[in-house]
Amino acid sequence: MQLLSTIAAAVVGLSSVAMACDACTGEGDIELVRRVRLVHARMQPDAIPAVVGPKGPLPWGQLTVAHTSDTHGWLIGHVKEANYGADWGDYVSFIRHMRYKARSLGVDFLVLDSGDLHDGAGLSDATAKLPGGVNGQVSLPIFRNLDYDLLTIGNHELYVNDIAQDVFLNFAKFYGDRYLTSNVQIRDPADGKFKYIGRTHKYFTTHYGLRIMAFGILFDFTSNGNNSKIIMAKELVQQQWFQDALHQPQPIDVFLVLGHTSVRDPVTFPLVLEAIRKVHPNTPVQFFGGHSHNRDFKIYDRASTGLEPGRYCETLGWFAMSGINAGTGSRHPKGVPNPTRTARNTTISAGPPEYANPAENSTELVYARRFLDWNRLTFETHSDNVRQFDTPRGAAVSTKVGEERKRLNLTEAYGCSPQTYCRFCVKQDDPNSVYSLVQTALAATIINETRKDIPRMIFVNTGGIRFDLFKGAFTYDDSFIVAPFTNKFQYIPSVPYSMAKQVLDFLNSGAPQKRSLEREMRRSFLPRTVDACPLNGAQFTTAMRKRRVITRRQQVTTQGYVTSDDFGSDGDDTPHEAVPHFSTTNDIVAKGGFPADGKDPEVVDVVFYDFIQSYVLVALEKAGKKYSKNDVSYYLPPSYTSNDFLPDYARKFWTKDCLKPLP
Numbered sequence: 264m265q266l267l268s269t270i271a272a273a274v275v276g277l278s279s280v281a282m283a284c285d286a287c288t289g290e291g292d293i294e295l296v297r298r299v300r301l302v303h304a305r306m307q308p309d310a311i312p313a314v315v316g317p318k319g320p321l322p323w324g325q326l327t328v329a330h331t332s333d334t335h336g337w338l339i340g341h342v343k344e345a346n347y348g349a350d351w352g353d354y355v356s357f358i359r360h361m362r363y364k365a366r367s368l369g370v371d372f373l374v375l376d377s378g379d380l381h382d383g384a385g386l387s388d389a390t391a392k393l394p395g396g397v398n399g400q401v402s403l404p405i406f407r408n409l410d411y412d413l414l415t416i417g418n419h420e421l422y423v424n425d426i427a428q429d430v431f432l433n434f435a436k437f438y439g440d441r442y443l444t445s446n447v448q449i450r451d452p453a454d455g456k457f458k459y460i461g462r463t464h465k466y467f468t469t470h471y472g473l474r475i476m477a478f479g480i481l482f483d484f485t486s487n488g489n490n491s492k493i494i495m496a497k498e499l500v501q502q503q504w505f506q507d508a509l510h511q512p513q514p515i516d517v518f519l520v521l522g523h524t525s526v527r528d529p530v531t532f533p534l535v536l537e538a539i540r541k542v543h544p545n546t547p548v549q550f551f552g553g554h555s556h557n558r559d560f561k562i563y564d565r566a567s568t569g570l571e572p573g574r575y576c577e578t579l580g581w582f583a584m585s586g587i588n589a590g591t592g593s594r595h596p597k598g599v600p601n602p603t604r605t606a607r608n609t610t611i612s613a614g615p616p617e618y619a620n621p622a623e624n625s626t627e628l629v630y631a632r633r634f635l636d637w638n639r640l641t642f643e644t645h646s647d648n649v650r651q652f653d654t655p656r657g658a659a660v661s662t663k664v665g666e667e668r669k670r671l672n673l674t675e676a677y678g679c680s681p682q683t684y685c686r687f688c689v690k691q692d693d694p695n696s697v698y699s700l701v702q703t704a705l706a707a708t709i710i711n712e713t714r715k716d717i718p719r720m721i722f723v724n725t726g727g728i729r730f731d732l733f734k735g736a737f738t739y740d741d742s743f744i745v746a747p748f749t750n751k752f753q754y755i756p757s758v759p760y761s762m763a764k765q766v767l768d769f770l771n772s773g774a775p776q777k778r779s780l781e782r783e784m785r786r787s788f789l790p791r792t793v794d795a796c797p798l799n800g801a802q803f804t805t806a807m808r809k810r811r812v813i814t815r816r817q818q819v820t821t822q823g824y825v826t827s828d829d830f831g832s833d834g835d836d837t838p839h840e841a842v843p844h845f846s847t848t849n850d851i852v853a854k855g856g857f858p859a860d861g862k863d864p865e866v867v868d869v870v871f872y873d874f875i876q877s878y879v880l881v882a883l884e885k886a887g888k889k890y891s892k893n894d895v896s897y898y899l900p901p902s903y904t905s906n907d908f909l910p911d912y913a914r915k916f917w918t919k920d921c922l923k924p925l926p
């Protein structure tokens with residue numbers, strides 16, 4: 264492990280220099296890097312460093328914003344994906360450098376978050392499995408090391424009453440008047456009354472004198488637990504406090520509306536904008552959305568745009584605007600790109616260049632946006648490769664993340680996946696699809712010993728799988744990342760096969776089962792390449808050992824996000840090649856114990872997640888036989904859930920080869 268972290272450390276440093284220097288990496292560079300960075304290598308020690316970095320410096324405007332959303336507990340970073348390897352500590356250090364830089368440029372800089380901090384990774388989710396534990400009890404205190412200026416709440420803070428209460432009693436208290444929940448209330452356990460979880464709004468003046476009115480709004484969410492209450496957007500905009508905020512006598516230079524809602528949602532942001540525009544027809548209104556997990560940017564009107572920064576600590580959203588007729592901040596900060604685009608065109612195909620030098624006397628509102636890959640190379644490059652990237656707090660957070668990973672056993676591995684299985688990069692019946700693996704694993708693990716001689720058909724929804732499963736060690740952390748939900752296995756015994764075999768088609772014929780909105784990844788962006796040093800981890804190691812100068816340059820890109828939005832297709836900070844995207848059906852079926860001779864069985868046990876029970880009953884009825892809830896019982900003990908079968912399979916059927924220490 265020591266060796267590994269040493270190599271990782273050197274590679275991290277090298278990759279930064281590789282991007283910054285003219286010749287790729289000479290011996291001198293290596294020496295320099297080893298001296299400067301080796302001691303302070305951050306990210307988690309097993310994380311893979313990125314080799315392709317940003318296309319150019321970040322734009323800065325009179326008001327510049329860094330924006331996260333839908334982090335869902337991914338504070339460890341994506342240790343298996345080079346594009347997103349930074350951990351929360353690296354991010355904390357990065358924001359510190361950006362705050363410093365903003366001050367030296369003479370502009371206002373705000374850091375915002377749009378919610379969904381729970382459900383999706385081991386650091387947040389594993390604590391719910393401990394006695395008396397709550398999802399987020401370790402991850403939220405780590406998250407709080409980031410000095411956000413404004414935050415709002417997501418729907419994943421509100422499904423489970425214990426989580427909502429923890430957010431109310433701890434998280435909201437910590438951030439105080441910076442945590443905005445304009446339309447979300449909770450029953451206060453102290454007196455039983457409904458109260459806003461955070462504040463409804465905040466009116467404040469920035470360092471350079473912009474007077475800002477901020478709101479934090481959740482979309483019209485209805486599946487919350489019974490201790491919380493969501494006020495729908497159309498009611499919210501009529502509430503007295505909201506109208507009072509719009510009509511207050513003090514001037515408002517900019518509205519900032521954080522929302523846990525897609526910038527494309529036709530209800531929430533448009534209703535809020537309409538209400539603001541009735542009182543403030545020309546004031547800039549900036550939306551910062553989330554929830555759809557997309558990188559996106561939308562133009563609403565001449566003085567209003569919206570940013571959405573993706574998901575899972577894969578993306579940091581970056582936004583800059585100038586032309587606000589107030590404050591003393593620089594509208595054209597020197598030595599950096601400035602925003603130049605007006606919010607006039609929808610979908611710019613051949614508009615102005617992304618950044619240029621705007622006319623000094625321009626008073627028009629101009630904008631820029633960027634989507635940053637969440638990795639150490641991105642963060643270091645945009646920090647102008649400062650010699651000491653890690654701040655004391657950032658370093659401490661990385662250390663804390665590592666300690667909690669160990670304490671929660673998140674690095675404990677069940678077995679070694681022989682290959683990578685993806686959700687959308689191949690067709691779902693392809694052997695490389697995670698759904699093929701799920702079918703195999705279900706057939707091999709979901710067996711009721713007392714009924715093992717009866718063939719079984721196991722129906723599960725594809726939405727229960729949340730992430731790709733990577734080659735190599737499959738860990739406790741991965742069990743939350745790939746299949747976080749805890750659906751129980753129920754069944755109806757001895758269903759005639761002639762009916763059971765029709766169930767999947769009925770389940771997949773659209774209604775009654777709602778399709779989760781997985782927006783098709785857009786592919787209009789032409790693949791681009793950037794100059795970079797063609798080094799992978801192995802080459803770095805070789806280079807270090809042999810002290811060889813590597814001077815070859817070639818075009819390198821990695822697969823990743825290819826974003827297209829209302830400003831066109833140049834928003835990705837690191838250009839990528841698109842990953843192919845195939846859609847999936849609502850549900851799949853796994854078959855176990857079928858006759859070896861290939862003949863059809865007479866009857867089968869119809870097994871399914873409790874989550875889709877009602878849909879299965881409807882499908883069976885359509886197939887010709889009416890069953891009721893009374894016919895349903897547990898196929899496996901309810902303690903065995905959809906979060907268990909992949910670890911179970913890995914333990915029983917995968918080798919332990921990858922777990923051996925390196926020679």
Ligand SMILES: [Zn+2]
Nearest residue numbers: 333379554556
């Ligand atoms: Zn989310």
Ligand SMILES: [Zn+2]
Nearest residue numbers: 379417418554
């Ligand atoms: Zn959400």
